[in-house]
Amino acid sequence: MVDKSEKFSWLVRLGYAARGLLYLVIGYLALSSSHHDKSQRGAMAYVHDSVPGGAPLLYAIAAGLLAYAAFKLCACLFDVEHHGGDAKGLAVRAAKGGGAVIYAALSWSAFELANGNRQAASNGAGVQHAAGTLLSFSFGPLVLGLIGVGFFVGAGGQVWQAVSARFMRRISSRAPAAIEWFGRAGHAARAVVFAVIGWSLVKSAWWHHGIRVRSLGDAVDTLAGSGALYAVVAVGLMLFGLFSLLVGWYRIIPDIQRSDLKPRLR
Numbered sequence: 001m002v003d004k005s006e007k008f009s010w011l012v013r014l015g016y017a018a019r020g021l022l023y024l025v026i027g028y029l030a031l032s033s034s035h036h037d038k039s040q041r042g043a044m045a046y047v048h049d050s051v052p053g054g055a056p057l058l059y060a061i062a063a064g065l066l067a068y069a070a071f072k073l074c075a076c077l078f079d080v081e082h083h084g085g086d087a088k089g090l091a092v093r094a095a096k097g098g099g100a101v102i103y104a105a106l107s108w109s110a111f112e113l114a115n116g117n118r119q120a121a122s123n124g125a126g127v128q129h130a131a132g133t134l135l136s137f138s139f140g141p142l143v144l145g146l147i148g149v150g151f152f153v154g155a156g157g158q159v160w161q162a163v164s165a166r167f168m169r170r171i172s173s174r175a176p177a178a179i180e181w182f183g184r185a186g187h188a189a190r191a192v193v194f195a196v197i198g199w200s201l202v203k204s205a206w207w208h209h210g211i212r213v214r215s216l217g218d219a220v221d222t223l224a225g226s227g228a229l230y231a232v233v234a235v236g237l238m239l240f241g242l243f244s245l246l247v248g249w250y251r252i253i254p255d256i257q258r259s260d261l262k263p264r265l266r
Contacts (some may be wrong), residue, residue, distance in 0.1 A: 004242035008067060009255070013248045015068025015103070017111075018061040021047070023186070027238030030220050031231070038093030041109050048113050058114035065107035071253070072100035080254050081170075095154070139206040148201030151194050158191035161240030175250035189236025192220045192229070 025043035029036050036042055048054040074080045076097035085090035161167055163186045171179060180206070196219035220237075223230040 014064030151198030184239025
């Protein structure tokens with residue numbers, strides 16, 4: 001008999017696979033010179049419109065991303081991955097919490113798109129509107145700039161993962177050797193995209209109010225004039241998609257029992 005913890009772990013694995021599929025589509029759209037939105041929501045819209053059985057697949061993506069978000073939230077609040085309560089551990093857990101919010105929103109977008117709500121596919125305009133709304137408050141530039149700094153920190157973290165391959169610590173030894181190189185290349189590509197997003201946020205907040213804030217899709221498009229770098233990043237994003245698909249199978253996911261669901265700060 002399969003217990004609730006094991007059922008949840010398989011949903012989390014589905015979430016990793018869903019993330020992988022979206023990054024594969026984003027990289028494909030970039031390499032195909034398509035004018036399609038190259039954000040996660042744009043990838044969802046492409047799946048809905050161009051893949052046979054797109055709507056049922058989006059329901060599965062929504063379920064997986066929601067479980068993935070819940071897993072990140074547990075890692076943030078309850079430290080189920082044992083990052084600890086020191087400054088470094090708390091920073092990692094805070095990043096997990098931010099990821100939980102992002103992937104919960106993406107899960108909702110997938111669900112809405114599966115139901116035929118095309119507005120859920122709008123990403124860039126929504127990001128720009130949210131940034132403009134934030135800048136209308138007196139504290140807005142500070143907050144938006146700090147979010148941009150957070151993306152720079154995230155880019156640095158992606159570079160560290162690409163160089164050190166520390167992600168392999170949570171992947172089964174049964175995984176194929178290629179998973180490490182897919183992960184290195186994928187994290188490096190994400191570092192570039194995160195840096196572009198962070199720079200747009202910092203510029204809009206602290207130097208040129210109202211300048212366009214980049215979503216993930218906008219950041220990929222920004223690189224289109226960079227020649228080889230654009231192609232390298234696009235391929236890297238596809239490799240991150242393959243990495244995520246493999247992680248969905250080989251990731252070591254801790255069993256989460258009711259006793260684990262209490263805050264652990266040290």
